[in-house]
Amino acid sequence: MGSFLRGKDLSWFDDNQVLKDVAGIAESKLKPLANRIDQEGFYPSAVMAELGEAGAYCGHLQRYGARYDLAIDAMTEISRHCGSTGFMSWCHDVCGLYMEQSGNSALIARLDDHVRGTTLGGTGLSNPMKALTGIEKMALKAEKISSGYIVNGSLPWVSHIREGGYCGVIASVPDKADHEIMFLLDLDERAQLKECPKFSGMEGTSTWAIELRDYFVNEDQVIADPVRPFIKRVRPAFVLLQTGFGLGVTQGAIDSMIEVEDALGHVNQFLHDRPSELQPELDRLKTKVHELGSDIFSGSAEMLVDVLDVRAQVSELSLRATQSALLHQGARGYLMSSPVQRRIREAHFVAIVTPAIKHLRWEMSKLMKADLAA
């Protein structure tokens, strides 16, 4: 295990223990809250801190051995019971990824609190990720001054943030072509959080619009400058981690089908996409995800296509599985209190959150075209 331990909790290095603890907390603490989170917009920060303490948010980090399989499996266990918290776990994981990969000692110093869930931070990279691949324009603009940057603009719909929290964001520097900066935006009094319209799901993800007026960024906050090489390096990890969310929603849907097998199996036999079809597909995908996670920083274009492909497959599978779960459960799954109908909305989010299915295909097409021209 060696020097990278640096006094961290040893129990976090036992994958089985972490997964067992995370699954236990998800089932006993999160599951009972899932409806409140979904319907009332309850932000489960206390449960997330417990999950962090159990090691849910450490696995993928280099300092804990870059165990992407562990981080993703933990996210799967969380998402199985609550998609919103699963999604926030992804936000939290990638925020940790930015902090560690920044190499900025001021940010790395904050990482211990972050992985323990003592402090919470998200990611505002939906717009920049789309902007960098040419789908839309960059929303934040930065201006260089001698001691740092001044940033202006609005970011819509950033999840897993609140006053006192933070998130990784990117701003373009219009003075220079193709120049952007990435920084950890501390959500103090200088950043205005504005309420978002009510969404059809994911209400408990503490999602806000951020408005910045002359926000000063100092060097302790800088994640990357320039941004493009950094994003190129972390993008496969960013996308692959997200599969944990979709895999969990899918597993939850399969669980719900099996749950009614005794009562409804005699009629459910006439349905498509039965657990016996879906579970092997899910397991195969999981194996592929683990495989990709073992060498996620290799940097090859081919691997990136594989990552985007597996992410798209997870979206498609979660749509099919959640839809089928509702057909399996029938009226009981259609109750507003049922996790089965909630998961349909969660799966739709899996499929539309950046990178959405269409973005994944756009990007794969671009990469394949470039490869053809090479």
Add this chain to the structure above:
Amino acid sequence: MRAGQVTRQLYICRACGLIYDEEKGDPDSGIAPGTRFEDIPDDWECPLCGVTKTDFEPFEPFEAPDIGEVVGFNGGVVVVGAGIAGWSVVRAVRSIDATIPILMITACSGDDYHKPQLSVAIGQNTDRASLVAKTGRDQANEFGISLLADTFVIGIDSTTRRVRTTRGTYSYTACVIAAGARPFRPPALNGAALFTVNHIDDWERLSSTIASSVQTRAIVIGGGLIGCELAENLVTKCQSVTVIEKQDLPLSSLIPEKAGQRLLEHLNNIEVDFLGSSTVTHVVNGDGCSIVCLETGTTLEADLIILATGLVTDQRIARSADLRFDNGLIVDSKTLETSQKGIYALGDCIAFEGRPSRYVEPISKQAKAIAYAIAGKAAPYEHREPVVRVKTPKLPITIEGLVQPEADWITTIDTEALLVMEQVGRSSKSKVSIGR
């Protein structure tokens, strides 16, 4: 637009994508229809996400390309690739089954053309339209199939029988891989501006470049079949043509030394510079041209570099579907089925005993065998080495049978105009004829 005419302008919220239409205004926020964007008060907020006016910008719509549509395809035959092999399969399947749904997926437009013509067409005054027998769209309509153009296959799941593409996932009952092969690019030449002639789109780029320049110094890297064909056809169009080849003679993997000598003389006669025993180490940018650097330290200036170093089969599909692969997809010698049930392959992307077969001649027979196998009937394919005709019109070359490097050659005809040599190997005979 007439001067002074005021037109309606649209503005898009950079944050959430809401569009402010000046004609409609935003009555819910008290902005009357017809209010110009610049006249909206500064404290107005986006009705959807709440950002302010400064986060809006003029809206310019993106243009979406017309890529055709897939009408009701839900299982049937999926054909990957729209080259000669792809269209041959469509033709063969349709000739025995007029109704089975067929979906063709191609990274290009699917236009139907005869690829072997391309190297010759470089020397002629011709254009894309005259090379294309039918556009992909027209051909698809004629055969009653769905065509997904400009679409890449990302992977095939042989367990669930689904093809994943950049435009969605499709179920198949049978899948035929006719994805061809791609030009092999020596790693040393990564990033260099090179032309290839393996697709009509490549050809179009090359021929328009030649047409638009006055005096072109062309360098062909690779003196094999395509390299020699191109050289002969390029001399009429270019100021100079140089072929750089690793071996000492042209076409050395296919014809004996004596024939190679004769081809070399011919190339010299038509003023093609053949640099044998030469390896390109890298290409750098020169002053308005490229500089090709050889292992020997020699450098050559070029306005145009064409890569003719052979083809390789991409392995993405094979990897994704766990298809056995040895220099190409391994297929059953009679049915052309790959190592996974229900997935067939033909053309440039397959290999028999590790030898890719990259000629057109066997393709229609392969297509027929596949069509019958899909229909549950038998029309077993029998692989024979195709007759290779090198399209060097001034010195025709024909190669029959599988050339074996270790077997001796016997000269049977040797006149000034014609050289014929034969080889009897352990298991096969081959014959090379060069000239008329």
